[in-house]
Amino acid sequence: MRIAYLLPTIYGMGGTASAIVTQANAMARFHDVEIYSVYREVEAAHYAIDPAITVHDLVDASGEQVHVAGLMPDEAAALRGTPPLLINPSWDPNLDALADVALEAALPIVTADVLVSVTPALLSLATQLVPSHVALVHQEHRSSSQRTSGLEPLLTFAPRADVVAMLTEPMATWLSDELGTGAPEIVVMPNAIPPGFRPRSLRDAPLIVAAGRLMGEKQYAHLVNAFALVADRMPGWRLRIYGDGPSRFEVMSTVRKHGLWDRVELPGPTTDMATEWAKASISALTSRSEGFPLVIQEAMAAGVAVVSYDCPSGPRAIIEDDVDGLLVAQGSEQALAAALLRLATDASLRDRLGEAAIAKAASWDIDSITDRWRTIFERAVARHGASTSGRSTAHLRAGRPAAARSRHEAPAGAEGTGVTPAQAREAALAVASRVADQVCDDWFVVPPHAGETVLVLPMSARRAFLDGLAATDLPPYLSVLDPERGGWPARRGTPSDLVPHLRGGRTSVLVLEPWPLVDGRPSLLAGCGLRVEWWEEGVDGDLHSPGQARYATHVPRGAASATTVVERLEVPTFPVMVEPTPEECRFPIDVVYTWVDGSDPVWDEARRRRLAEATGTMQTPAASGRARFVDRGELRWSMRSLHLFAPWVRTIHLVTAGQVPTWLDTSHPRVNLVDHRDILPTDALPTFNSHAIETALHRIEGLSEQFLYLNDDVFLGRPSRPEQWFTPSGSAAVFPSSGVVGLPDQDDLPFLHAAATNRRLLQDAFGVTTTRTFKHTPHPQRRSTLAAISKQFATDVDRTARAPFRSETDVSLLSSLAQHYGLLTGAAHVGAVDYSFVNLSAADVKRRLTQLLDRDQDCFCLGDHHEMARPPEVVDQLVAETLDACFSVAAPWEH
Known part of the structure; x- marks a missing residue:
C-alpha cells in the first residue's frame, strides 16, 4: 500500500x-x-x-x-x-x-x-x-x-x-x-508517542516542568501566578518552562513581578524533552485548548505526576482525575496552585499518579497505534476501490446533510405542556437543591435580584452532584446543558445521556433548563434555567469563583449562614446576598389595559348615535371606523403573555365601557375591572376615543406610581424583568421609533394630528421640537408624570377627554406626550427593546405571524387596518392560531 x-x-x-x-x-x-x-x-x-x-x-x-x-x-x-x-x-x-x-x-x-x-x-x-x-x-x-x-x-x-x-x-x-x-x-484515534528510549522519573526532585510554545493559548503566566501563590510553602521547588514564542516577555515579566527570578527558569526549547521529563517530579499544562497534547503523553510515559487545566478535548480524554493525574477547572489559578502544593507535599500521591500514568501511556505505544492505523487505511482503500462513484459528491448534490434532530430539540413527550417559565425555574432549582443537599453541606445560592439564579457547590462535590442528577426524577421538559466555552460547541441532553460525558472533566458550569426547541420551534420555556457552578478550593481554603462573580470572587467554605426565598423555595445563602441591590426595581408595578368589545350591539348602537352628532375628522374611518374596535380575542392572549413572562406584575387594571370578557374571572385578586364612569367626567361619556380614555387612566383608584400601559394588541414575547421598563429610581423607559412626526399638515392620520398637538405644547413649554413617534410597545408610565401633564396642559387634556372620537385637536397622552415630557423633566429615559410590528393588512401577513413563533422579540404588536389584503376571516384564523401557539398556557384569571 x-x-x-x-x-x-x-x-x-x-x-x-x-x-x-x-x-x-x-x-x-x-x-x-x-x-x-x-x-x-x-x-x-x-x-x-x-x-x-x-x-x-x-x-x-x-x-x-x-x-x-x-x-x-x-x-x-x-x-x-x-x-x-x-x-x-x-x-x-x-x-x-x-x-x-x-x-x-x-x-x-x-x-x-x-x-x-x-x-x-x-x-x-x-x-x-x-x-x-x-x-x-x-x-x-x-x-x-x-x-x-x-x-x-x-x-x-x-x-x-x-x-x-x-x-x-x-x-x-x-x-x-x-x-x-x-x-x-x-x-x-490518539497520537502515538514517538519511539525510543525514555528514562523514567524518580519523582524525588523538587522540580515542576512545563513545555510548549510560549504563546497566549498556553497561558504560562497562569502557571507562574499559581506557583507564586504556593512558592513559600514549597521551599526548594523550582518551575522550569521549556519553549520559546511571542509570550516569552509576558512570562518573564510575570516572573519578575512575583520576585521569582531565582525559582522560575525559562531555558528555551530543547531537542531532548525525554531526558528533561525524567528530571521532573511534576508536570503542568495550562492551555486554554488542546487537541491531544504530546507533552502530557510524554510526561506520563516518564512517570511524572501531571496536573492540567481541564479542556473540552485533550487533557480530559487523557487524564482520569486523581487516578493518573489531576485536572483543575480551566483558568482557576487558585485551584492550580492547590494542586501543585498537594503534589509537592505528598510524595505518595506523586508516586501513585506517576505509576498509573506509566500504565496509561502504554496504550499509546507506537506499535499498537500503527496497527490500528494500518487497519483503518486498508479498510478505507478497500471500501473506496469497491465504490462505483469514487469520491462522494452527495453534499454537492443535496447540500450538507443535517442531523435527524437538533441536539437542542426536546425529545417526544418533553414539551412541558401547561408549564410556565416561573414554574420551570422553580422546578430546576428544586431538583438541583435537593441533589445538592444529598451530596454536600456547604452549597449555597446566589439569589437573582436583577440577574440570574446561581447554585454554587464545592468542586469536590461535582461528580457526586452529577451522579445524583442522573439518578433523580427530572421533569422531562428539563435538559442538562454543558455550555459553550473557548469556542467548543455546547452539548445538551438528558442527565443519563450527558452526565457520563461530564463526569471525567472539571468544568465549572452546568445549566439545568427546559429544552429550547419543541417541534423545531423555540420553546415557550426557552431560557428559563438554573446556572450551577462548582467553585474550586484554593490554597487559602476558600471556594473561588470560576469567573466573574456578582458578590465575591471567593467565600469561606460552610459560611453561608442565611436563608432567602428564591422561586418560592427557601435556600441557603450569605447575609449580604439577601438584601436588594441598587440595580433592581423594588416598587410595585401594575398594568393598565383599555379594551372594548366592538361586536357588542348595545355598545355599537351607542357608537352610531354618538357618531351621528360628530363633525370634521371624527367622521373619518381612521378616527371612528369599525376597524378601530375589532376584537379578535387578543386581550386573553395579551394577558396570558403577562402571566407567562411578567409574573412580577402586581395588579392588572382592565378599563372598559361596562363590558366584561366572557372568559375573565373578575373576582381574581390580581384583576381590577374599571368602568369609564369611574375615571371620566359624566359629560365625556360615552366615549369611543382611546385618546380621551388615556387622559384619565392615572385616576384609577389604587394604581401604582409606576405602571405599564398596554393595548390589547400588544404582547410580551419572552420573559421580561421590571428593569427593562423602569430604572431602580423609577424612571420610565421610552422607545423611539423610526417614524417621524413630519411637517405641519402633512398627514391626516389622527395619531399624527395628536403628535403635532403634543409638539406645539412642548414647544411652548420647553422650547424644543419633537421629531419622532414611539414604538407601539408596552408603555412604561409614571402616575405623577401624567398628573403633572394634566395640570400643566389642562385645557388641551380636558378637550381631548371630551372628544368622543379621535380629533385633530387631541393630545396622545400615554403613547407620546408623556414620553417626551418625561425625557424633558427627568422622569424618563431612552430604553432598548427588541420589538416587532405585524401589519395585519399586509399581503405577507402569514409569514410575518409565523416569524413570531421564533420568540426573538421582547414584545410585538398586531396592527389592524381598514383595508385588508387577505380576507378578514382568514386573518382572524391566522391570528388565533399564532397567538394560541405563542401563549398556550391559560392564566389563572380565565374561566
Whole structure:
C-alpha cells in the first residue's frame, strides 16, 4: 500500500509535525510512504524523518529564492503572500496563491492508494484535486472548534472523505452530530508517542516542568501566578518552562513581578524533552485548548505526576482525575496552585499518579497505534476501490446533510405542556437543591435580584452532584446543558445521556433548563434555567469563583449562614446576598389595559348615535371606523403573555365601557375591572376615543406610581424583568421609533394630528421640537408624570377627554406626550427593546405571524387596518392560531 501525507509543513516544531513524522516513520516499515509538505522554510526538519520516506517540498523557501515547480523565481516571489483562490482565505491564513499553484500541480498526479490530510483547508483542496481513485483519510490534530478559521471547511468537505479521525470521543461525537446521515466513517484515534528510549522519573526532585510554545493559548503566566501563590510553602521547588514564542516577555515579566527570578527558569526549547521529563517530579499544562497534547503523553510515559487545566478535548480524554493525574477547572489559578502544593507535599500521591500514568501511556505505544492505523487505511482503500462513484459528491448534490434532530430539540413527550417559565425555574432549582443537599453541606445560592439564579457547590462535590442528577426524577421538559466555552460547541441532553460525558472533566458550569426547541420551534420555556457552578478550593481554603462573580470572587467554605426565598423555595445563602441591590426595581408595578368589545350591539348602537352628532375628522374611518374596535380575542392572549413572562406584575387594571370578557374571572385578586364612569367626567361619556380614555387612566383608584400601559394588541414575547421598563429610581423607559412626526399638515392620520398637538405644547413649554413617534410597545408610565401633564396642559387634556372620537385637536397622552415630557423633566429615559410590528393588512401577513413563533422579540404588536389584503376571516384564523401557539398556557384569571 502506498500512503501519502499532506500537511502545511513537515519541517517545523509542533504537535502536528511530530505526530505525522512518528506515524509516517512507523508506516514506512510496512508500506511505501511519501510526504507532501506545502512549505519548506528551513534546511532540515526538526524531527528525524526515515530516509525511506520521499518528501515533496511544494513551495521551497529555504534558500534565498522561492522555488515552485513550473514557476520562475520572480513569479513565485510575486505570488507569495497573495490570498489563495482555490479556498476561502479565512480557512487557513497560512496558505496563499503560491500554495494554490503548487498544490494544483502536485495533487492531480498523486499515485498513492490513500492520502492523509491534517487540516480542514488541505482536506478541501484534496477532495477537489486528488484523483478520484485515491482514498482520503482526514486526521484532525487539534480541537476543531479552536481553529481561527472556523468549522466551515471541515463540515463542508468531511462528507467527501472516506474516513475522518478525531483525537477524542467528544470531538468525534460532535462531528457525527453535525453531519448526521452525511457523515463518513468517523474514528477516534490518539497520537502515538514517538519511539525510543525514555528514562523514567524518580519523582524525588523538587522540580515542576512545563513545555510548549510560549504563546497566549498556553497561558504560562497562569502557571507562574499559581506557583507564586504556593512558592513559600514549597521551599526548594523550582518551575522550569521549556519553549520559546511571542509570550516569552509576558512570562518573564510575570516572573519578575512575583520576585521569582531565582525559582522560575525559562531555558528555551530543547531537542531532548525525554531526558528533561525524567528530571521532573511534576508536570503542568495550562492551555486554554488542546487537541491531544504530546507533552502530557510524554510526561506520563516518564512517570511524572501531571496536573492540567481541564479542556473540552485533550487533557480530559487523557487524564482520569486523581487516578493518573489531576485536572483543575480551566483558568482557576487558585485551584492550580492547590494542586501543585498537594503534589509537592505528598510524595505518595506523586508516586501513585506517576505509576498509573506509566500504565496509561502504554496504550499509546507506537506499535499498537500503527496497527490500528494500518487497519483503518486498508479498510478505507478497500471500501473506496469497491465504490462505483469514487469520491462522494452527495453534499454537492443535496447540500450538507443535517442531523435527524437538533441536539437542542426536546425529545417526544418533553414539551412541558401547561408549564410556565416561573414554574420551570422553580422546578430546576428544586431538583438541583435537593441533589445538592444529598451530596454536600456547604452549597449555597446566589439569589437573582436583577440577574440570574446561581447554585454554587464545592468542586469536590461535582461528580457526586452529577451522579445524583442522573439518578433523580427530572421533569422531562428539563435538559442538562454543558455550555459553550473557548469556542467548543455546547452539548445538551438528558442527565443519563450527558452526565457520563461530564463526569471525567472539571468544568465549572452546568445549566439545568427546559429544552429550547419543541417541534423545531423555540420553546415557550426557552431560557428559563438554573446556572450551577462548582467553585474550586484554593490554597487559602476558600471556594473561588470560576469567573466573574456578582458578590465575591471567593467565600469561606460552610459560611453561608442565611436563608432567602428564591422561586418560592427557601435556600441557603450569605447575609449580604439577601438584601436588594441598587440595580433592581423594588416598587410595585401594575398594568393598565383599555379594551372594548366592538361586536357588542348595545355598545355599537351607542357608537352610531354618538357618531351621528360628530363633525370634521371624527367622521373619518381612521378616527371612528369599525376597524378601530375589532376584537379578535387578543386581550386573553395579551394577558396570558403577562402571566407567562411578567409574573412580577402586581395588579392588572382592565378599563372598559361596562363590558366584561366572557372568559375573565373578575373576582381574581390580581384583576381590577374599571368602568369609564369611574375615571371620566359624566359629560365625556360615552366615549369611543382611546385618546380621551388615556387622559384619565392615572385616576384609577389604587394604581401604582409606576405602571405599564398596554393595548390589547400588544404582547410580551419572552420573559421580561421590571428593569427593562423602569430604572431602580423609577424612571420610565421610552422607545423611539423610526417614524417621524413630519411637517405641519402633512398627514391626516389622527395619531399624527395628536403628535403635532403634543409638539406645539412642548414647544411652548420647553422650547424644543419633537421629531419622532414611539414604538407601539408596552408603555412604561409614571402616575405623577401624567398628573403633572394634566395640570400643566389642562385645557388641551380636558378637550381631548371630551372628544368622543379621535380629533385633530387631541393630545396622545400615554403613547407620546408623556414620553417626551418625561425625557424633558427627568422622569424618563431612552430604553432598548427588541420589538416587532405585524401589519395585519399586509399581503405577507402569514409569514410575518409565523416569524413570531421564533420568540426573538421582547414584545410585538398586531396592527389592524381598514383595508385588508387577505380576507378578514382568514386573518382572524391566522391570528388565533399564532397567538394560541405563542401563549398556550391559560392564566389563572380565565374561566
